[in-house]
Amino acid sequence: MVLIGLHFQDTLNMDKTTIIKIADLAKIEIKDDELNDITDSLKKILNLVDEMNSVKTDDVVPMSHPLNLSQELRKDEVLEDNKRDIFQKDNKYTENGYYKVPKIID
Amino acid sequence: MHNKTVSELIDDIKNKKVSSLELTKHFISRIKKLDKKLNSFITITEEHALREAKKIDADIAKGIIKPLSGIPFAQKDIFCTKNIKTTCGSKMLENFISPYDATVVEKLNNAGMIIIGKTNMDEFAMGSSNETSYFGDVKNPWDLDFVPGGSSGGSAASVSARLIPCSTGTDTGGSIRQPASLCGVCGIKPTYGRVSRYGMIAFASSLDQAGVFTTTAKDCAILLSHISGYDPKDSTSSREPVPDYHSDCLKKFKPLKIGIPREFLDGLDTNVREVFDDSIKVFEANGCSIKKISLKSSKISVSAYQVVAPAECSSNLSRFDGVRYGYRAESVKNIDELYKKSRSQGFGQEVKRRILIGTYALSAGYYDAYYLKAQKIRKIISNEFAQAFKDVDLVLGPTAPDSAFKIGEKSNDPIAMYLSDIFTVSANLAGLPAMSIPMGFKNKLPLGLQIIGNHFDEPKILSLACHFQNITDWHTKKPKISGD
Numbered sequence: 001m002v003l004i005g006l007h008f009q010d011t012l013n014m015d016k017t018t019i020i021k022i023a024d025l026a027k028i029e030i031k032d033d034e035l036n037d038i039t040d041s042l043k044k045i046l047n048l049v050d051e052m053n054s055v056k057t058d059d060v061v062p063m064s065h066p067l068n069l070s071q072e073l074r075k076d077e078v079l080e081d082n083k084r085d086i087f088q089k090d091n092k093y094t095e096n097g098y099y100k101v102p103k104i105i106d
Numbered sequence: 107m108h109n110k111t112v113s114e115l116i117d118d119i120k121n122k123k124v125s126s127l128e129l130t131k132h133f134i135s136r137i138k139k140l141d142k143k144l145n146s147f148i149t150i151t152e153e154h155a156l157r158e159a160k161k162i163d164a165d166i167a168k169g170i171i172k173p174l175s176g177i178p179f180a181q182k183d184i185f186c187t188k189n190i191k192t193t194c195g196s197k198m199l200e201n202f203i204s205p206y207d208a209t210v211v212e213k214l215n216n217a218g219m220i221i222i223g224k225t226n227m228d229e230f231a232m233g234s235s236n237e238t239s240y241f242g243d244v245k246n247p248w249d250l251d252f253v254p255g256g257s258s259g260g261s262a263a264s265v266s267a268r269l270i271p272c273s274t275g276t277d278t279g280g281s282i283r284q285p286a287s288l289c290g291v292c293g294i295k296p297t298y299g300r301v302s303r304y305g306m307i308a309f310a311s312s313l314d315q316a317g318v319f320t321t322t323a324k325d326c327a328i329l330l331s332h333i334s335g336y337d338p339k340d341s342t343s344s345r346e347p348v349p350d351y352h353s354d355c356l357k358k359f360k361p362l363k364i365g366i367p368r369e370f371l372d373g374l375d376t377n378v379r380e381v382f383d384d385s386i387k388v389f390e391a392n393g394c395s396i397k398k399i400s401l402k403s404s405k406i407s408v409s410a411y412q413v414v415a416p417a418e419c420s421s422n423l424s425r426f427d428g429v430r431y432g433y434r435a436e437s438v439k440n441i442d443e444l445y446k447k448s449r450s451q452g453f454g455q456e457v458k459r460r461i462l463i464g465t466y467a468l469s470a471g472y473y474d475a476y477y478l479k480a481q482k483i484r485k486i487i488s489n490e491f492a493q494a495f496k497d498v499d500l501v502l503g504p505t506a507p508d509s510a511f512k513i514g515e516k517s518n519d520p521i522a523m524y525l526s527d528i529f530t531v532s533a534n535l536a537g538l539p540a541m542s543i544p545m546g547f548k549n550k551l552p553l554g555l556q557i558i559g560n561h562f563d564e565p566k567i568l569s570l571a572c573h574f575q576n577i578t579d580w581h582t583k584k585p586k587i588s589g590d
């Protein structure tokens with residue numbers, strides 16, 4: 001109940017600072033001129049989502065699989081060969097089987 | 107040739123009335139001639155198709171005939187195809203060539219079918235109008251000013267215009283059924299897990315399911331038999347045996363108990379209601395009993411869907427980081443900038459919007475209020491269906507609240523766009539099979555009838571659909587653009 005209270009509050013306060021924080025977590029860049037539109041549309045979507053609160057769900061077990069099945073496991077054995085060369089064929093940013101990225105550690 | 111069904115073309119090939127090469131050339135020439143107006147294809151695989159058609163003809167000459175030998179078809183551009191570009195409608199994958207085939211692709215290739223192209227779609231299957239595609243809007247063949255629906259808009263439009271006898275699609279919240287409805291063709295989304303998702307680019311993994319588009323329910327049955335079945339490469343695929351859907355369709359029709367949810371009819375557009383009521387009268391006249399039922403929580407299905415789908419999309423699409431495959435931004439200073447610029451330049455607006463909503467819903471402190479709450483609502487929706495199926499065999503309603511809308515009409519209003527899936531998302535949330543078949547017109551634009559069944563009750567759905575098409579001719583209506 002407390003969480004729902006918090007979430008409702010936050011939906012109303014879905015402000016630009018929150019959006020910038022989420023965008024950073026999602027590794028998405030938002031330009032200044034896009035921020036108003038994005039904030040506005042996310043608020044509208046969260047208002048739609050808030051309609052879920054019209055239904056009481058206290059005693060409901062959440063759905064974990066549409067067919068109530070649990071994850072099937074298999075033996076931990078190698079079934080396929082390494083196809084690294086094929087996977088890297090179209091990537092120009094590779095060297096000696098590695099992917100090249102900007103320097104991370106000085 | 108282009109007006110024939112898959113079933114008829116199978117016979118023509120077997121009886122050597124037409125060769126695979128002739129068929130393939132015919133459909134490729136139609137695509138080249140007509141698709142400039144529709145934009146339903148992203149890639150045409152002419153060279154590949156002609157080569158395969160020649161091989162099939164050589165096999166047939168030797169007496170080797172597979173069940174679907176030589177039938178041309180189109181793959182939604184979400185299915186990975188070895189050596190053929192797979193874009194998923196996104197700049198992110200504009201030049202992506204998969205090193206392997208999706209299981210659906212492999213199965214249809216093994217059955218003898220020939221891919222002649224990859225169809226246009228909403229970017230990463232996120233959309234209900236095909237307007238989010240990086241490769242441009244697809245036009246509705248019935249009126250080029252209108253949307254074909256989405257996300258499998260290209261697959262639906264190409265079958266509707268008879269550019270291809272059949273195509274594949276995927277359905278996360280209605281992406282097969284809604285475009286089938288708007289374009290006047292048949293489209294089936296089977297039970298969750300019925301068809302392998304291996305090699306099908308993931309949007310929302312607990313909802314995604316593959317299916318097909320055709321002009322008749324019988325053809326849907328034929329193709330569904332070939333793509334269904336357990337796949338060790340998809341741990342969510344079902345081990346439930348695959349029936350022969352086609353022969354089930356040919357059996358004598360047994361009248362069924364049909365449930366109509368009140369919630370699907372409340373406030374429904376008058377024209378859509380009239381057309382729907384006429385369809386129900388057809389079933390009544392043929393011995394089916396009709397019962398009004400209630401699926402109370404279906405009204406908040408879109409709200410729950412708008413948490414589950416974006417949450418799972420934000421997780422699935424985190425793999426696109428500009429490092430291993432997909433679009434990579436140039437001139438970046440550090441790894442964080444590489445991620446951010448690659449994702450921001452590679453994804454379109456709607457995809458970014460859903461990633462943001464999903465990230466928010468899954469972020470610390472909000473999981474219970476959003477994702478967990480939505481999963482509970484899913485359970486309630488699923489229980490309501492289970493209760494309904496104790497009394498009725500199938501649940502019927504209109505597939506979409508209205509006929510196709512104009513291009514641009516809803517593209518700046520995400521809520522209006524999301525609500526065009528109001529009747530379809532419940533089946534995804536509950537993992538149920540559902541189908542859309544043509545049931546009539548409103549202002550010269552087609553309308554679809556949705557048939558929802560219990561888990562693995564595809565035979566009942568197809569039987570009802572086939573029976574409807576034996577006594578009505580809505581499925582034979584074609585848009586003018588398709589010619590004679």
